[in-house]
Amino acid sequence: MTVTKTSARGRKPCRRGGWSLLEILTALAVAAVLAGLAVPAWQDLLRKQRRVDAMQGLLRIQAAQMRHFEAHGRYARRLSQLGWPADRVPSPAGHYLLYLHQDGTPDPSLGYLALAVPRPGSGQEGDACRRLALDERGPNPALSSRPDCWRR
Numbered sequence: 001m002t003v004t005k006t007s008a009r010g011r012k013p014c015r016r017g018g019w020s021l022l023e024i025l026t027a028l029a030v031a032a033v034l035a036g037l038a039v040p041a042w043q044d045l046l047r048k049q050r051r052v053d054a055m056q057g058l059l060r061i062q063a064a065q066m067r068h069f070e071a072h073g074r075y076a077r078r079l080s081q082l083g084w085p086a087d088r089v090p091s092p093a094g095h096y097l098l099y100l101h102q103d104g105t106p107d108p109s110l111g112y113l114a115l116a117v118p119r120p121g122s123g124q125e126g127d128a129c130r131r132l133a134l135d136e137r138g139p140n141p142a143l144s145s146r147p148d149c150w151r152r
Contacts, residue, residue, distance in 0.1 A: 051124075
């Protein structure tokens with residue numbers, strides 16, 4: 001907004017450009033409201049995208065379990081039996097820890113349960129889907145944190 005003001009000597013008017021304090025405060029308030037709406041939605045979108053990382057890791061375990069079952073007639077009890085370096089490994093992008101749950105099944109030919117849980121400091125701790133589960137039949141929504149966790 002342009003303000004016209006007469007100089008002290010009354011000669012010619014001087015023009016001063018700029019924004020008033022009220023206009024600046026209004027713009028900042030509008031920006032704060034928009035940011036307050038956008039940031040939580042953006043964080044939720046990031047969590048959903050990172051959830052795909054857990055799904056990819058669990059599907060890799062499923063493929064390795066199928067190969068192991070075809071070769072040995074039973075499922076592996078530990079990830080190290082499937083060729084992973086440890087029994088708890090990070091997901092492909094590192095947002096989750098993947099492991100096989102020892103649920104007390106005495107016979108590994110009956111099945112397995114693979115779980116993905118958020119790694120500390122990964123940003124996934126606040127996700128509603130804190131645990132994703134997969135068994136020999138595929139994704140297991142009943143054992144995941146919420147039934148809709150496997151939906152994108």
